[in-house]
Amino acid sequence: MGRRGAEEVVREFVGLPSPLGGRAGAGGHPCQGVYHRPAAGPPPRTAFIAAHYDVDFSEHYLAEHLARRGYGFLGWNTRFRGNGAYFLLDHALAEIGVGVRWLRERAGAERVVLLGNSGGGSLMAAYQSQAVEPNVAPVAGMRPVEAVEDLPAGDLFVALAAHRGRPEVLTAWMDPSVTDETDPLSADPALDPFDPANGPPFDEEFQRRYRAAQRARNDRITDWALDRLADLRGTRARDQVFAVHRTWADLRMIDPAIEPSDRPPNRCYAGEPLRANYGVFGIAATCTLRTWLSMWSLRTSQCTAAPHLARVTVPSLVIHATADEGVFDSDARALFGALAAADKRLEFVRDDHYLRRSRPQVADLIDAWVRDH
Known part of the structure; x- marks a missing residue:
């Protein structure tokens, strides 16, 4: 998994139907992303997936860095990309499951790392929580989503510059x-x-x-x-x-x-x-x-990280950027404390929320941690 040149990273567009709907009239798939992988060698056995409530993660800033280190990286979007005004948690989790299944069944990944970046920290924690112990209920007046009861779980969990949860x-x-x-x-x-x-x-x-x-x-x-x-x-x-x-x-x-x-x-x-x-x-x-x-809503939302992190028992890594303007030391320590994983680690990097200066170093840190596991 040595470091590779940028020209050796292949980017593959992935468009898939959702358990909640097919392609739009104009042709677009509801679930879309970009899979980054090394150009040479067999398919990566370990792949990352990153998703957010409404931010487009298809070209996530760590994707090429981790692909150069020998990993697959699926920057994944549910149909709520750029459409957070209509977000529903159970629907989004079902569509993240589409991406995880694609990594396992089509991309050849034997291990999947759930990368919860920024607001995606609580979202990916909710995904793993639902996958190991279904607990997410539909919002008032909505029908249950059958696909959310059978999600493929991740093998490792990384929280990167992550918030405590949407309501918080x-x-x-x-x-x-x-x-x-x-x-x-x-x-x-x-x-x-x-x-x-x-x-x-x-x-x-x-x-x-x-x-x-x-x-x-x-x-x-x-x-x-x-x-x-x-x-x-x-x-x-x-x-x-x-x-x-x-x-x-x-x-x-x-x-x-x-x-x-x-x-x-x-x-x-x-x-x-x-x-x-x-x-x-x-x-x-x-x-x-x-x-x-x-x-x-503080009272009704299921997008709070802590209850979901209490069901995350896979090895976990929390990385906090100390110059972050919106995620603070107390947030990182709260996330770390809420994780149920016996094998967990907290790391700090001196950079802003988007790691503009330290992306290669953070990719190295994540690479070394994944190798250890």
Whole structure:
């Protein structure tokens, strides 16, 4: 599995039907990805698969690096790629299973490594959890998905710059000063993280009130979504699209003294938090009622990592980037602590969320760990 040149990596497009539907009228398969493998030699016996809730992972930044080291790498997308507003967890897990089966049955992989990167950390944990002990239920009003009861499990698990889960990351980032969910400018001055009267620095009392208000905002949206679904029952509409404003307001993004790390101050993935927070691009910006309940609600979502990690017993590796602007040391340690695996390892790399400077080194680290197992 020695290092290979970039020209020796073959990229193969993979398009497959979903257990929930066939090809679109325009011809596209619902499940799509790119399989990276070494050009020379027999098919790799060990292959990675990486998938996300809605980000396109087909050309994942580690794919060619790991292929050069002798592995297969399937950057995989469910039909929710770029379509997170309509995400349903059980449907996505069934479609990840399509990719895992393809690796085993068509690509010749004897071992499959589940790579949970960024938001995909909790998603791939949910996949392995469901594969070893079915536990995921359909969201309210939806039919069960038969294919999700028989998923092929992974052999190794890697969490890379991974969040604790969709409900947790949204709640930690959301601006709790919003007083009117239909008005992106509404704000309670006593909770406004961008009012200099409140900080930074943010004192402990403000932080406690702020975190409690973030959870309360999440719960209010859940209450409204449940009530609205009840209102729609028996009408012509089964669901509804709505907006969630201002989700770039984690106090740690603004005040580097809170959970210090190598990250730059006053930065988030979308740039300056104040500007990003009042922009139109953000997680959960557009949802349906059922997508909120399936992915973002603290109360009802099954996209929280910890319960799923408690069913992950295969050897596991957690890698944390210490300059990450949105995943923090406490997140990595929480993921590591929640893993049920007896054989688990926690590693740190000094880089940002996308590992722009250290991708070859991280590929080496993962390669060495996989070889050990």
